[in-house]
Amino acid sequence: MISATAPGTTEGVSALVAAARAAAAAHGAIDDVAGLAVRVMAEAALGRRPLAGHDTLSLSITLAGTELVIALRDQGEPVSSPPVTMLRMVDLGFLDTADARIDGSGNVTEARLPLPSHTVMLDETGLEVLDEEAPLSDAPVVLRPLEPDDAAALTRCIYRCYGWTYPNTDLYFPDRLAASILSGQRVGEVAVDPSGEVAAHWGAVFVADGVVETGATVTDPRFRRRGLANDLGERLLERLVAMGVRGRMREPVLTHPATQQIALREGAHPVGAYLHASPPLQQVGITDGMLAERISVSVFFSPLAEMPAAEVHIPATFEPLVRRILEPAGWPISIAAARTNDAPERSVLRASYTAEHRTGGLVVEIVGTDLADAVDDALTGLRSAGAEMATVQLPAAQPALAVCGAGLSALGLGFATFLPDMGSYGPALTLQWLADPDIDMSAWVFADERVESLIRAIADQARDLGDDIVRRRRRQARRLRLFAALPVAAG
The missing domain is CATH 3.40.630.30 (Gcn5-related N-acetyltransferase (GNAT))
Structure with a gap:
């Protein structure tokens, strides 16, 4: 591991860039890419206005298998997503992934640079x-x-x-x-x-x-x-x-029922679906032929140990789908009736983008009253990078989620999954944004009626939310046209 600390000055940033270039060259990676990534991360960090005396930047570079992990820490205003330039570097294939998050010591922006063996x-x-x-x-x-x-x-x-x-x-x-x-x-x-x-x-x-x-x-x-x-x-x-x-997830494809049936036979329960999760491909084996659309998968979950009782807090838009999952599963999880807006002002979340599947991911660690704004800002960056699908994972055990998350559907976020156990994160409600919410279900085959009804409801919600956004956009356009036709007062 290589670590370096420098002041947030032109000279300090240049020193960190040089360290990153040297580390990349030593491992056979592209040094220009490493240097540019650090410069972009540093400029974004300094743009978050760190407090006087806290403008030091800390760089760490570690080897992780076939990737070089370059992480920059700063103590400026909370980060919500990687810089747009970094996201574009991912989309162009110069970086594998870009990630931004908050940990106990401040902000962390991270880039994964592929080594020659990675490809x-x-x-x-x-x-x-x-x-x-x-x-x-x-x-x-x-x-x-x-x-x-x-x-x-x-x-x-x-x-x-x-x-x-x-x-x-x-x-x-x-x-x-x-x-x-x-x-x-x-x-x-x-x-x-x-x-x-x-x-x-x-x-x-x-x-x-x-x-x-x-x-x-x-x-x-x-x-x-x-x-x-x-x-x-x-x-x-x-x-x-x-x-x-403690828990086992599976993602059976939706173009044939065999793997869904295996999951059901082994005691797993359907908990949702990821729509348009990866690019189209040519299928062989059980189903043959080129898929015209991005691939969608069902999601199943089975506990491997006794599940502790839990209470979750679900925004009203998504509550019916969560109930549809919980009731037949029989897990000791209940949906809280009480609602509270008691939350910190700022949400804490992390964002990442992977170009291979053109997918983004947000993980909300702390629900704040600004949740919708924070998620919208991060999604905007992912969309600009070329994401065709993005997920937003939410901590369902935090009481403020039901209220602070009430507006997320207006951002085009529909239900994806409810996972009763995500380790120390706890129960997780995951939503999904789709660049194209018009889902073609004609090639889907389901193991049984329960799986079909849940996944069709998820796809229908995604389509309806997409239609709502179009209607709101056109309504605003018509309103502006009508206002423009009104007579203008003289003088």
């Missing part, structure tokens, strides 16, 4: 995409935990099954995979043949402390009809419970 993809030389009816193999396999050295073999397994069409594109980058396994962010179980090739996999990625998202379930067609997926799933579940994981 090294699977080498498909000598590989072929196997037909679903490929001849079955009788080779023995060993079931064991996924290890960093399995990363390249897992990418080859993904390719043999799906070619270049798998939606989680990180699984085509061996070094990224190895880094996430080594860090403990990703865990999994694999079936390995005598040559060391991965024949099947079921994995999980930590999304919060004690909460994982499971998926990337894949079996080489030559090793099917052995029950490997079921065996790996059971091994993974036992391992997660032993690790103290």
Whole structure:
């Protein structure tokens, strides 16, 4: 780790820029990008008017797998989103992500700069995409935990099954995979043949402390009809419970019901959907064909430990959908009837943007009376960067949310998910903004009526909110036209 501190002067900023350039060059990254990112972050920090005597800037640079993490700390006015120039650097591919947040010591603006290994993809030389009816193999396999050295073999397994069409594109980058396994962010179980090739996999990625998202379930067609997926799933579940994981998320696709049915069969409950969450792709396997729209996914949740009782505070616009989730699930969570506006003046939130999927994310840590303004400001930055979808995660256990969040639907934010446990964050209500809220549901297939009614209601709300915004904009335009036609008083 490299750390440096400098005054918020021209000379001080130049020194931090030089440190970032040197660190990037030492790791084989583009030094000009590192220097520009630090300069943009520093200028934005100084523009937030730090108090006299508190204009010092602190830079830290750490290696995180296949990325260089560049973070700048300042003590100016609270930050709500990364600078627009940084967001555009992400959109152009110079940075992987941009992030801004508040921690215990002030503001933190962060950029992730890709190292050369970050962009090294699977080498498909000598590989072929196997037909679903490929001849079955009788080779023995060993079931064991996924290890960093399995990363390249897992990418080859993904390719043999799906070619270049798998939606989680990180699984085509061996070094990224190895880094996430080594860090403990990703865990999994694999079936390995005598040559060391991965024949099947079921994995999980930590999304919060004690909460994982499971998926990337894949079996080489030559090793099917052995029950490997079921065996790996059971091994993974036992391992997660032993690790103290409390909750399990899944994101089954909406273009076929198989993974939804598996989730229901294993006791998971539908908790929402992310609409237009990633770019269109060519599907193979259970469903074939090019999707014309961005991909939408359902979201399921299952507790892996006893869930503590909780009371949540939900804005009225979103309360019916939360009730539709809670009542059949039977979780010990109730929606508070009392409403309060007792909140700090300023909200605290963090914002991030990822260009690969053109998605943004806001996480509200503290609900303030300015919640709608703070969220709107951050969304404006994400939209200007090219986001086609953005999520806003809200702390449902904070009593002020029901009142302070009442105006969020006017920003075009519709319901996405209600997650009863997001680790230390607590229960989370997540909303979503869509650049195109006109959702085409014609290709969607649902596991049962309960899943269908919930997800159709979410899509209908998104469409209705989009229509409301258009109506308000046109009404304002008509009003201005009428005012312009009024006679003007002489003199």
